[in-house]
Amino acid sequence: MSTWIGIDTGGTLTKLAYLDENKELKLTVFPSTDMHLVKEWLEQHPHVDEIGLTGGRTEQLRDVLYPMKSIEYIVEFEATLKGVRYLLEQEGQSIHQSIITNIGTGTSVHYMDGNSHVRVGGTGIGGGTLIGLSTIMTGITDFGEIKNRASDGNRAGIDLLVKDIYQGMDMPISGDLTASNFGKVGITDEHNYETSDILATVQGLVGEVITTLSIQLAEHHQAEHIVYIGSTLTDNEQLKKVIEHYTILKKHKPVFLQDYGYCGAVGALLNVMEYSKR
Ligand SMILES: Nc1ncnc2c1ncn2[C@@H]1O[C@H](COP(=O)(O)OP(=O)(O)OP(=O)(O)O)[C@@H](O)[C@H]1O
Ligand SMILES: [Mg+2]
Incomplete structure (x- = not known):
């Protein structure tokens, strides 16, 4: 009887999914810069003997693990959609047609229709951008601190809204929409900004770019739902609110697994389990 694990080794994080003794799904994560931690984890769990592997750092992790265990590889997008379908079903969500937006280090957008799916777009704006811009602008490098400080921030002094421009006039679109992320800075003389406000505004920029792209692709494919995934959302209530608010405003249904x-x-776990039962 085999024991399996699914590993997704991405640009920033390496995620592990496995079943415990009670067949319950367990999840754990390591930084992709410390791949030896994955090897150590596997050495501490010697009963795990078959690995399902996916993600852009697969070959780098293979080198670290060599010559350990048997490895079943699955292409990242296949694994992601397999996982999304499974988790939607587990959570009792009967969504069969949807846009799937994966906010990882970068962002990848997919269209799912029943059992088929296709990558329909993407952007370099993602979780890596959130950390990168935040670090350069404020010196804060830790993801936890960035999102905590951001949640206390206020974007009103930095972002330019439609209603800031259209003063005393009828507005062609909702006045609360962002006309220009960070747009107030260039038309203001005083430049004293709180760290928390800068971080909140970076989250707003990242969230709105990703949501805008997702909405346009949802409209193109006539999909009502947009399922947002990726570790950038981890305990990140402010980012989720930005995405949720904008998606609903544009008459689509946001879903957060x-x-x-x-x-x-x-998805990589399910794949290796299916493979070994064949
Ligand atoms: N513990 C953490 N350390 C660093 N970043 C984190 C952490 N938790 C969440 N994040 C956020 O999640 C992002 C990475 O998300 P995710 O793990 O989905 O991407 P990835 O799979 O590594 O990258 P990609 O799929 O683009 O190759 C980071 O850029 C950061 O914004
Ligand atoms: Mg990823």
Whole structure:
């Protein structure tokens, strides 16, 4: 009897998904810069003997693990969508047609229709951008601190809204929409900004770019739902609110899976289980 694990090794994080003694799904994560931690984890769990592997750092992890265990590889997008379908079903969500937006280090957008799916777009704006811009602008490098400080921030002094421009006039679109992310800075003389406000505004920029792209692709494919996944959403209430608010404003339905960071790892786990039962 085999024991399996699914591993998704991405640009920033390496996610592990496995079943415990009670066949319950367990999830854990390591930084992709410390791949030896994955090897150590596997050495501490010697009963795990078959690995389902996916993600852009697969070959780098293979080198670290060599010559350990048998490895079943699955392409990242296949694994992600396999995981999304499984987790939607587990959570009792009957969504069969949807846009799937994976906010990882970068962002990848997919269209799912029943059992088929296709990558329909993407952007370099993602979780890596959130950390990168935040670090350069404020010196804060830790993801936890960035999102905590951002949640206390206020974007009103930095972002330019439609109603800031259209003063005393009828507005062609909702006045609360962002006309220009960071747009107030260039037309203001005083430049004293609180760290928390800068971080909140970076989250707004990242969230709105990703949502705009997702909405346009949802409209093109006539999909009502947009399922947002990826570890950038981890305990990140402000980012989720930005995405949720904008998606609803544009008349689409945002969906946040409970285990949004682990779709790829879960898909890789399911794949190796299916493979070994064949
Ligand atoms: N513990 C953490 N350390 C660093 N970043 C984190 C952490 N938790 C969440 N994040 C956020 O999640 C992002 C990575 O998300 P995710 O793990 O989905 O991407 P990835 O799979 O590594 O990258 P990609 O799929 O683009 O190759 C980071 O850029 C950061 O914004
Ligand atoms: Mg990823």
